[in-house]
Amino acid sequence: MQKSSLQVPQSYPPCFRPNTQQSSDQILDKCDDRENEEDPFPVIDLRRIDLEKLEDACTDWGLFRLVNHDIPLTLLSELHEHATRVFEMGFESKQTLFESIPTSVLSYFWGTPALTPAGAALYKDNNHQKEKDQGAVNYNWVEGLNVPLSQSTQLPLDQHPLLRDLKILLEEYGVHQSRVAKSIFGAITQNLKLNEESECYLSPSTGHLRVYRYPRCFYDNPSKVWGMEVHTDSSVVTILNQYEVGGLQIHSEKDNAWIDVKPIPDTLLVHVGDMMQAISDDKYKSVKHRVRLHRERERISIGYFVFPEHDCVIQSSKYRPFTYSDFRAQVQQDVKTLGVKVGLSRFKSNENI
DSSP: OOOOOSSOOTTSOGGGSOSOOOOOOOOSOOOBOOTTSOOOSOEEETTSOOHHHHHHHHHHTSEEEEEOOOOOHHHHHHHHHHHHHHHTSOHHHHHHHHHTSOTTTSEEEESOSOBOTTSOBOOOTTTHHHHHHHOGGGSBOOEEEEEETTTGGGOOOTTOHHHHHHHHHHHHHHHHHHHHHHHHHHHHHHHHTOOGGGGGGOEEEEEEEEEEEEOOOOOSOGGGOBSEEEEOOOSSEEEEEEESOOOEEEEETTTTEEEEOOOOTTOEEEEEOHHHHHHTTTSSOOOOEEEOOOSSOOEEEEEEEEEOOTTOEEOOSSBOOEEHHHHHHHHHHHHHHHSSOOGGGGGBOGGGO
16 A cells, blocks of 8 residues: 655656645545445346346446456456556656657547547647646546557557557457457347347447556645546446546436445446447436545556447437437537537437427
C-alpha cells in the first residue's frame, strides 16, 4: 500500500501537482457506500448465464458483476504490474515516448476521458488554455492509455520493451474480452428477442481497451476534484476490471443514491452502454457512473469498450434511425462546443421528445 506523502510524484501531469498539498477531511460527496451491507449488485455466472437474472440486472441496475469469466488471474496481475510501471515513468518522458507512436494505434491522454476517433484527447474548443490557467479543478484527474485492438498489432515497439510487453498482454486480454462480450450479447439477444439483422449491433472489430490511472488527490479542496465526472458510456457494453482500489460509483435510480462499487477479486463489472439502451428501446438503462479519488492510493482500472459496426443502423421505437458513427460525431461536436456529452437525447424520435 502506498503511503501518504507531501511529495507529489513527478510522473503525474503538471495539473495534478498543485502548489498546495494540504490534506482535507471534507467529504467528497454524499453517497451510500453501504460499508457494512451485503454487496447489492447482481452477479452473473458466464458459464451458466441465467437469462431471467440477466434481464433483471440490465433493467434494474444497468450493471452486474461477472464471475467465472475464465480470464487467468496471472494475466490480470501482470497487466496491472506493467501498466503501473508505464504510468510511473516521468511525465515528460511519457509524453516524448508516446509522441513517437501514432495516436490511432496507441495513445496517451490525461485530464479528460474524451478522445477523438484518432485517439487524441478532446477538450472544449478555445477553453483548454483557460482551464490550465484556472487550475486542476477543471480537469478530470485521470491519465490513460487507449488501445484500439484492431490496430494493436501494428505497434513498432521493439525499442520500448516495457510497452512491447504491455501490448502483448493487452492483446491477449482483448481476445478474452471479445469472447466475454459476445457471450453476454448473445444472451441479451435472446432476452430482447432480436432478429438476425441485429448481429451488426455488436462488432468485436470495434473493441478497444483503455487503461486508466487515477492519481492520489493532493488538492486542498477534494470535493471539487473528480477522477471522472458523471457520464454514461457510448458503448453497447463496457467490461471493467477494477484492481484493488475502489472509487467507482454508480447512480441507482430506484434509490436515488450514489453507490460505491467496491473491487471484488476475480470478478469483472459489466456496464450497459448508450447503444444497448437504444437497441432495447430504453428497457435497459445506460448506467450513470463517476469516479472519485483516493487520498492514500492510486487506482488502476482497465475498461473494454465495444460498439456496433460503423455502418450498422440502429432501429428503435424510441429513437430515429442512426449509426454509431452518427452518434460518435454528435458526441464529439457536443464535447467540443459545450464541454459535455449530451448523448441519446439528441436522437429521440419526434413522438418521443
